[in-house]
Amino acid sequence: MDAAPLKEHLKQEGATLVGVGDVTIALAHDIIHLNRGIALAVNRGLGRETIEMLMKLQKAAEAWLKEQGFRTLLIPPDSDRIKGKYITKLYKFVSHKTVATCSGLGWIGKNGLIINKQYGSKLSWATVLTDAPLEADSPVTESQCGDCDLCVKHCPSGAVTGNIWSRGEPLKSIVNYEKCRSLKKERRLFEEKPNCGLCVTICPYSRQVRSGK
Ligand code: B12
Numbered sequence: 267m268d269a270a271p272l273k274e275h276l277k278q279e280g281a282t283l284v285g286v287g288d289v290t291i292a293l294a295h296d297i298i299h300l301n302r303g304i305a306l307a308v309n310r311g312l313g314r315e316t317i318e319m320l321m322k323l324q325k326a327a328e329a330w331l332k333e334q335g336f337r338t339l340l341i342p343p344d345s346d347r348i349k350g351k352y353i354t355k356l357y358k359f360v361s362h363k364t365v366a367t368c369s370g371l372g373w374i375g376k377n378g379l380i381i382n383k384q385y386g387s388k389l390s391w392a393t394v395l396t397d398a399p400l401e402a403d404s405p406v407t408e409s410q411c412g413d414c415d416l417c418v419k420h421c422p423s424g425a426v427t428g429n430i431w432s433r434g435e436p437l438k439s440i441v442n443y444e445k446c447r448s449l450k451k452e453r454r455l456f457e458e459k460p461n462c463g464l465c466v467t468i469c470p471y472s473r474q475v476r477s478g479k
């Protein structure tokens with residue numbers, strides 16, 4: 267089934283990038299029938315408005331697919347804010363990062379984030395799973411960070427290990443999240459944010475673009 271009309275529709279609704287991945291190998295048995303992952307990205311930081319924008323895009327995808335008789339499962343953009351809800355348990359099984367690499371929209375950088383060649387890691391992501399047999403894009407299978415190690419050198423908490431992601435070893439430890447979370451307020455770039463985000467801004471792929479907001 268041609269995915270182009272759906273992608274076009276979602277871009278008109280405001281998505282910066284839309285990809286479709288075959289996520290079969292990443293799914294738990296219970297949801298194996300929903301084996302197409304639609305990766306949605308917008309070129310802006312993950313604030314309240316961005317979350318609302320991503321949820322609006324998810325609903326647009328859902329309406330489009332349901333009209334044609336297909337099933338969907340919307341994985342919300344953020345989970346830390348809705349701790350305890352059943353849906354957050356799904357992140358362990360299918361994360362936005364997985365769907366993004368399966369959709370060919372980026373690799374997991376040494377900073378542990380999705381790096382898109384055009385937008386770096388400045389994008390915010392959401393996922394829609396569906397049983398619609400949409401034609402899938404080719405997955406990204408290897409890191410393209412190369413010799414760069416700016417995020418490894420400059421992470422103020424020493425959380426970035428330097429390990430390299432590949433689809434063959436997708437869950438290798440890349441960032442020590444305990445260290446990342448424990449960064450003291452005075453060392454953060456923005457005191458009010460739980461993490462400093464330096465590994466986003468220092469990345470050459472992120473620096474080449476201006477955020478939508
Ligand atoms: C919990 C959380 C955190 C925690 C822990 C980090 C973590 N585990 O990612 C903390 C608070 C530390 C954190 C920090 C940040 N976070 Co955060 N966080 C999340 C959250 C809510 C859940 C992540 C999670 O637990 N996933 C489950 C684990 C198992 O998967 P994963 O690590 O996400 O991804 C792995 C798999 O996808 C696998 N994989 C990749 N391809 C494939 C293919 C196959 C076939 C398979 C099997 C697996 C596989 O590789 C990935 C890396 O190991 C997500 C939103 C979400 N719902 O996903 C945002 C999210 C990951 N965070 C995001 C951001 C932006 C940040 C910060 C920059 C915050 C800031 N200051 O602005 C920092 C960056 C720190 C860093 N270097 O990673 C963005 C990342 C965007 C991007 N470009 O990648 C997300 C996706 C939110 C969003 N909706 O956009 N975060």
Ligand code: SF4
Nearest residue numbers: 421446461462463465
């Ligand atoms: S958010 Fe800051 S502390 Fe966490 S991994 Fe990135 S650079 Fe390191």
Ligand code: SF4
Nearest residue numbers: 375376411414417469
């Ligand atoms: S700063 Fe360099 S090593 Fe780190 S994610 Fe970006 S390209 Fe990869």
